[in-house]
Amino acid sequence: MKIKKKIALIDQHDKNGFWGGKFGGSFIPETLKKPVHDLAKSFAKLRKNKNFIKKRDYYFKNYIGSPTPFIKLENLSSHLGGAQIWAKVVSEANGGAHKIYNATVHALLCKSMGKKYIVGDTGAGYAGKMLSMAAKKFGLKCKIFMGVKDIKRQKPNCIAIRKNGAEIVPVYTGSQTLVDAVSECMRYWVSNCDTTHMCVGSTVGPNIFVKVCGWSTSQISRELKVQIKKEFGKIPKKIKLINCVGGGSSAYGFWSEFVDFPKTQIEFIGVEAGGPKNSKLHAAPLSKNAKLGVLHGSASYVCQNKDGQINETDSISAGLDYPGVSPIHCFLKDTKRAKYTYATDESALAAYKMVTKFEKLNPSLEPSHAFAEAIKIAPKLSKDTIIIVNSCGDAKKDKDILKKRLGKY
Amino acid sequence: MLLSPINIAFKNCKNEKRPALLTYTVASDPSKNKSLKILKSISEYVDILEVGFGHSTPIADGGQIQTSSYRAIKNGFKMKDAFQIVKNYKKLKNTKPIILMGYYNMIYQYGEDKFINKCKKVGVNGLIVVDLPWPENKKFSKKCKKKSITFVQLLSPTTSKDRLKKIVKDSHEMIYYISMLSTTGGKLKVSPKKILKNYNKIKKIDPKKNYVIGFGITDKTISKLKTADGLVVGSAICKEITKSLNKRQNPVTNVSNMVKRLKNKII
Numbered sequence: 120m121k122i123k124k125k126i127a128l129i130d131q132h133d134k135n136g137f138w139g140g141k142f143g144g145s146f147i148p149e150t151l152k153k154p155v156h157d158l159a160k161s162f163a164k165l166r167k168n169k170n171f172i173k174k175r176d177y178y179f180k181n182y183i184g185s186p187t188p189f190i191k192l193e194n195l196s197s198h199l200g201g202a203q204i205w206a207k208v209v210s211e212a213n214g215g216a217h218k219i220y221n222a223t224v225h226a227l228l229c230k231s232m233g234k235k236y237i238v239g240d241t242g243a244g245y246a247g248k249m250l251s252m253a254a255k256k257f258g259l260k261c262k263i264f265m266g267v268k269d270i271k272r273q274k275p276n277c278i279a280i281r282k283n284g285a286e287i288v289p290v291y292t293g294s295q296t297l298v299d300a301v302s303e304c305m306r307y308w309v310s311n312c313d314t315t316h317m318c319v320g321s322t323v324g325p326n327i328f329v330k331v332c333g334w335s336t337s338q339i340s341r342e343l344k345v346q347i348k349k350e351f352g353k354i355p356k357k358i359k360l361i362n363c364v365g366g367g368s369s370a371y372g373f374w375s376e377f378v379d380f381p382k383t384q385i386e387f388i389g390v391e392a393g394g395p396k397n398s399k400l401h402a403a404p405l406s407k408n409a410k411l412g413v414l415h416g417s418a419s420y421v422c423q424n425k426d427g428q429i430n431e432t433d434s435i436s437a438g439l440d441y442p443g444v445s446p447i448h449c450f451l452k453d454t455k456r457a458k459y460t461y462a463t464d465e466s467a468l469a470a471y472k473m474v475t476k477f478e479k480l481n482p483s484l485e486p487s488h489a490f491a492e493a494i495k496i497a498p499k500l501s502k503d504t505i506i507i508v509n510s511c512g513d514a515k516k517d518k519d520i521l522k523k524r525l526g527k528y
Numbered sequence: 529m530l531l532s533p534i535n536i537a538f539k540n541c542k543n544e545k546r547p548a549l550l551t552y553t554v555a556s557d558p559s560k561n562k563s564l565k566i567l568k569s570i571s572e573y574v575d576i577l578e579v580g581f582g583h584s585t586p587i588a589d590g591g592q593i594q595t596s597s598y599r600a601i602k603n604g605f606k607m608k609d610a611f612q613i614v615k616n617y618k619k620l621k622n623t624k625p626i627i628l629m630g631y632y633n634m635i636y637q638y639g640e641d642k643f644i645n646k647c648k649k650v651g652v653n654g655l656i657v658v659d660l661p662w663p664e665n666k667k668f669s670k671k672c673k674k675k676s677i678t679f680v681q682l683l684s685p686t687t688s689k690d691r692l693k694k695i696v697k698d699s700h701e702m703i704y705y706i707s708m709l710s711t712t713g714g715k716l717k718v719s720p721k722k723i724l725k726n727y728n729k730i731k732k733i734d735p736k737k738n739y740v741i742g743f744g745i746t747d748k749t750i751s752k753l754k755t756a757d758g759l760v761v762g763s764a765i766c767k768e769i770t771k772s773l774n775k776r777q778n779p780v781t782n783v784s785n786m787v788k789r790l791k792n793k794i795i
Contacts, residue, residue: 135664146632146659148588150709153686292594298585305587310710312686413633414585416659426607427637428584 122454124379128371128447129333136326137418139453142446145325146413151305154312159327161232166334174227179338182256183219186342187211189350189507194477195494202359202500204493205507206480207343209369214249215513216483217336217369218320222249224335225318226257232316238262239318240304242269242297242365243438243485244276244516246320251285261285264304266295269437276516294431297365297441301415321366322445325416329445336372339509344376347507355505356384359496362509363488364389364459365402365438367445369511374457382456389448390488392434393461400433402440405452405459414443420452435464435520436484438512462491468524470494471514483512484520533625533653534678535701537575538738538757546795547754548575550740551787552629552762554582554596555613556605558769558779563600566769567617569784571624573791577617578656578760581610581630588658590713592763595770607634611650618651627654627680640668644675654678656704662695673700680704685718685726696733704760705730707743713763716744720752727756747786751793761790 120139123131128138136144147155165171179185188208196204209217222239229237237259241247247263254261263280267289270277280287288307293299301319308317319328322336347354360377362370370389377385391403401407404420412421414429422430422442434440451457462470467484470491474480482490489508497506514521514528521528531539541548551574556563567577582597582605589597614626628647635643635657647655655672657665662681669679681699683692684706696703705727708718723741731739741753742760753759768786772779 144664145661146664147661148658148684149661149682150588150684150686150706152661152684152691153688292598293584302585302587306589306711309588310714313709410637413631413636413659415587421633423633423637425637427633427635428601429633 120450120454122378122456127337128375128378129330132326138446138450141411142419142449143326143329143417145416146418147325147416148309150309151312155325155327157232158228161228162327162331165228165231171227171231175224178223178227179220183213183223184211185338186346189343189346192478192480195474196497198477199494199497201498201502202504202506203502204497205505206510207339207373207507208480209339209509209511210482210513214245214252215515216245216249217339217372217511218245218249219252220335220338220372221320221332221368222246222253222318224331225250225316226253226259228331229259229316230257234314234316236260236311236315237318238264238304238307238315240264240297240300240320242266242300242440243436243483243512244269244273244280245438245512247287248276248279250318251280251283254285255283262288262307264288264290264300264307266290266297266300268295269297269300272520273437273516275518296432297437298429298432305415321368322371322447323366323415323417323419323443329417329447332368333371333375333447336368337375339369339372340374340376343373343507354380354384355503357504358385359388359504359506360385360509361388361390361489361493361506363439363485363511364391364405364444364448365441365485367448369509371445371447373509378456387451387457388492389457389459390492391459391461392436392439392488393463394433396463396465398433400431401461402432402434402442403461404442404444405448406461417446419443419446419449435467436488438485439488460492462488466491471521472525480510481514482510483514484517485512486510532676532678532701534576535738537625541575541758544795547756548740548758549573549791549794550576550578550758550760551765552578552580552760553765554580554593554600555610556600556603557582557596557766558599558773559603560609560613562780564613564616565780566783567613568620569780570787571620573787574624575758576625576627578627578629578762579610579614581607581628581634583631583634586631588711590711590763592713592766592770596766607638611646614652615650625653626651627656628652629656630658632657632660640671644671644677647677648675652677654680654702656680656682662698666698669698669700678702682706683730685709692730693733696730696737699737702738702740705739705741707741707745710743712743714744716749720749724753724755747790747793750790754794759794
């Protein structure tokens, strides 16, 4: 298994849609074959279409607010000693998280394909909020599928979704979290694929959804590359790009432009959700060595039992609370281009506390997992090491959880 | 060439000038023992029995089958239970062909070859894998054929003409036509007339094969579709089990009565 140079990772799959010969694919019911095929065809055409790219860039700049800031966390760095810690503040994007890139592109695709309805899944509520925003912006009718447990714990985003005129469809099945929301959304699409476009909220699902999402979020690293060069004059010798990984869409976008650099120069560290400290439950299929399995239309490492039933997961962060992960991250893991680890609920909370104490930054619980890793390793590293954390979401949505767990927000 | 038990079942029905009746129940729903009892009690009215191995993240099942699957899993259902149920059912004197149906991950975790061998050993006659479409299923389907297990291809109203031909060509003796764009158990949103029109077009591609219609078939709609080679009732039965449990009635008797009624509507 090898990564090819000069080809975007999203395009490094074989003709059956598998990365590294075994991750990804399209394990879908027959009914979805046609809409998935149509979407793949449209996407292949549109991504080469100059007008479409122009449109995308226009909305990325004027609607999403690209580029998002790249800042040094001076206080945190000097407090910890060791490496310099920087942040790519993607949470400054319109709506407050990276999910807006994928949502905007899907809305544009939906419109180009002449469909009027768009549906999507959400865990933390950001994918749902952004899709509802994009739907409103482009005049599409929108339904968001969300687990009942997540509706309760991510209230601010739910309010935003409804304000944008979208309907939230509560999902009561299974663990009532993201995994069930994705299943229910796919089931809805099976029944309505003739009129409706589906947006999968991360780099997961059947092959084409991994590609569209990765293509959208890669804007993050395109910006970052320019910003790094501007800041340092060239690409520094020792960079560590730390990103949280649930489905893996923000990590993909944060890393994609840098894949061809040697890993001794630019290292990728993905941080999964380790769950509560003393619990067996987690949402860390990569770092806890889960087995290969098929979930939601693609093959990836999946938290599952011996029989192949999907395990329940647990994480304080709804956005990372997912038993599977992007096939591309499985590919990056097995080719050893990226390293994956996890942070527990408790260390994410501690990281949130520390970051907000020293910096004017308010990372949500998802990137707080990445900050936990940065805080852990920074003191041991030299001053010329540049750690960059993707602060990919804003903590406003976590208000209730933070109040409960830390006593204040 | 020897006819497969599935082929014989269809042939018998054709001789009786009626469609084959296929039922779908979930292994270990409502319990391991009761699901076996249900199979035994409906066996005489049914031509082919589909037995589902429930999965925790089904992407094509409607509410009724989901409920049945979750109930089975909650009751401790394991893949080996499905095999045991089939094995025990096949100890009856006059048994009907059994088709196991489920999602690919369960087969993948069991190991494709090991799974097919086990099927062969306990007497499974056919397999339906919901999320392993053509052409991805070509290799697996060939493996099944080698062991004389019928791999049932699915067709849907969205399947393109070109694709229809290729799938029919690669299919074994039985093909499953999904009546409408829906998960299982949806309300029939297309008229039976229209379903049959599509169905007959497909049937013409290779009239020698047996085509069954499924999704949305209940005791209200079944008689209007009886010109098909076979009709599958699944969600309606799962719903009956749920209803029986809620009313503290015996699901075995209730399901058996229901299947008898269904049979009467197509003869």
